[in-house]
Amino acid sequence: MSTLTPAPTWTELVALEPRLQALYDEAHALRVDDDPLFCGSFCYAIGHGEIPSFKRRIRELVGWYRPEDHPVLSTSAAWLLVSQTIEDALPDCGTGGCSCRADAAEWRRAFGLTSSL
Numbered sequence: 274m275s276t277l278t279p280a281p282t283w284t285e286l287v288a289l290e291p292r293l294q295a296l297y298d299e300a301h302a303l304r305v306d307d308d309p310l311f312c313g314s315f316c317y318a319i320g321h322g323e324i325p326s327f328k329r330r331i332r333e334l335v336g337w338y339r340p341e342d343h344p345v346l347s348t349s350a351a352w353l354l355v356s357q358t359i360e361d362a363l364p365d366c367g368t369g370g371c372s373c374r375a376d377a378a379e380w381r382r383a384f385g386l387t388s389s390l
């Protein structure tokens with residue numbers, strides 16, 4: 274068991290799998306100012322226009338579903354760090370669409386998903 278292994282850093286993961294940096298750069302460089310219906314969360318999970326799902330592409334590189342087993346890249350810690358980093362790098366949701374990332378709590382209240390206000 275290697276449960277005491279410290280969680281990997283972004284720099285360590287990119288050194289092992291440079292394609293992670295390319296995905297980050299792509300997410301970070303995305304410009305959707307002319308698209309009020311852009312949704313960062315949707316783009317991450319499903320895709321946006323011609324842009325394929327980031328989640329699906331990340332899954333090929335890190336986490337439990339990585340096709341080739343790797344002692345660091347295949348861990349859930351690697352998956353968590355990469356998925357959060359890439360999703361955060363995406364632009365905010367457009368003004369005319371949802372505001373799922375800006376105020377997720379508001380959204381949950383609106384749909385009655387929590388009783389605490």
Ligand SMILES: [Zn+2]
Nearest residue numbers: 312366371373
């Ligand atoms: Zn959104």
